Amino acid sequence: MTQQMAGMSSAAPDVQPAKNKAPELKAVPETVTAAFDEFMEAFEAFKDVNDQRLGEIEQKLSADVVTRDKMDRINRAVDEQKKVLDQIVLKKARPRLGSDAGRSGGGGELSPEAVEHKTAFDAYVRRGDEAGLRELEAKAFSAGSGTDGGYLVPPETDTEIGRRISVISPMRALSTVRTVSSAVLKKPFATTGLATGWVAETAARPQTSSAQLAELAFPTMELYAMPAATQALLDDAAVDIEAWIAGEVDLVFAEQEGDAFIRGDGVAKPKGFLSYPAVADSAWSWGNLGYIATGAAGAWKASGPSDTLIEAIYALKAGHRQNGTFMMNRKTQADIRKFKDADGNYLWRPPATAGQSASLMGFPIAEAEEMPDVAVNSLSLAFGDFRTGYLVVDRAGVRILRDPYTAKPYVLFYTTKRVGGGVQNFEAIKLVKFAAS
Template structure:
């Protein structure tokens, strides 16, 4: 018997069971013992038919699976290294070529491909390949981008911080419970506009042998990275990010020295930082302080500075990495876990042409813009040692 025949038989049995039930109810709406036994047999028959239908369906599915060929024939052309899947949007080669063509032609030759990246202020979004390479430059040049937490936001970003923590208390048997209020603070990552502008001659743009895109991206990236690092370390939060060394909103002041720095002062700075933060902590200091720190010795006359044993790795001080920056203040040293410094990138970086501004000089101007903010969300995660003023 086929599955279809079994389904029809089950449907007929179900209709017969409903008719029997409706016609054999007593005045009280129940069945007699004999009718109840008959209806139960009808229900059992319907259930048995359902099990048989399910069994045959599984059998058909298994048979169909076993009848499939072991190897499928190739129905499409394999993708080789030279024939990678085509990229779309700002990642496409067409968008990249159109951007370079527009730049070299003083934006007189603007392709329809660029319509996808029309900026609200008249610029054009950087092609995706360019944007990633610009990020690489920023990460490589800016020590804070490699140490901090980076967040990409579409609008104002709110970070909740626990202002109070619950505390346990001993109570007597049957004593009254004491309750505390849980409160939270909010830190807002806004956006501050940062830009860099350069001028290049028309001859340079028209020289196809010159690596135009590499030159522009590298120069823009370095300039943006330098300005960012300065703000992430020293910014006052007015029109720019709030820096680690800011007097208000930066790291906590562990100690202010009145004499020349000693090895003991570095030890005090390390242990001024709470133990959970010390697991990922490192130093940030100005290059000029390195010469002073490297001459410090412990009580056994051994230098406390530990040069890196591997190229590319930072030197260490008491086992903790040391990062140097030309923008770190000369009168302070930071020690902490900089993952608690949050960098908020708003949107995508963009190029813009300065139309006709330098036309009389035979030059073209270009501007790269970004919107970014940065704040230390937990001041206790970074301790600052203030050095004696010279």
């Protein structure tokens, strides 16, 4: 791929067809460094061809079809290389199964209580033997089994699922996360502060108005998955059942959460920030999210498209702006990757090292495929301090119910957790609307 892409940087529209091909992906790199190097090579090739396209526009008022096609193919190749890099980094980031909380010391061994729970849980999953879990929960005075049955996953598996989701889901990683033991988290928020003023030494001190408080409620909703396994798999002592359950559940939970935190309607699921009312930022009020219009319906404006990004950045107050992050999907990012400033420098910058995110005008970019594509009146880009602006609420515990009867010969594992979410500070997130106004 390196040789192919090196040839693209100086290719003219009438070059031989072999040099117009998009860079082909090599075999998946085995190391983060190799993947990062290939990603940077792809980005350099993209810049060269895009510069060629812009030069043709200046000279002929339009880019050559061959050049446009080549740039589009390289742009897709850059995205593919970024996906490969993200996957390798994700594998490196995944911790080993188990948490240090249940370990007795620096030797890495589980405490006696954790070993007992792990053994009892393994017996329940493999054979349906509930005696060990019942005894443990009776000792702990725990309401281990609700009216619908089921048992809590051991702390090791519970922690593993939560950690993997925080890596996969950009919203969970960026937002504030609270763990609660009740069904609803209620949070007061001061929408206005105390009134104050200057007075002379002997002047009267009139009473000032009090702060205005709003109560925000974040109910937790049930999220479930039901992986199935044959009894032969469960009888195989070499299979790590806890790791298998975590592997089956974590991805589907992450996908559902990521979608709900962005687009969820709040009905039997968390309310995503795109589901709140959006108004022009000049008319912003509490309870709404402000947006900046691009000035063109379903597109960036033809002249100075990056002006919209600057307006979105400075629509945030300084305290939120310094923690700001752009959020968009890959298609929107592919459009922005072509933008330059007045000095000819690209506004989109690749990550400085493997494991970091790309940046736009100095702010990190979070890729979320749940963000909508650019279309008429779409809210396809967000910029904000998501840790301040959005709250994720986890109810403690992941619960599993073993069902060997419903789908024989398979054993079903009805796995549930309760999650809520919503905007907690409407000042901290701004949207970009692809509309004329």
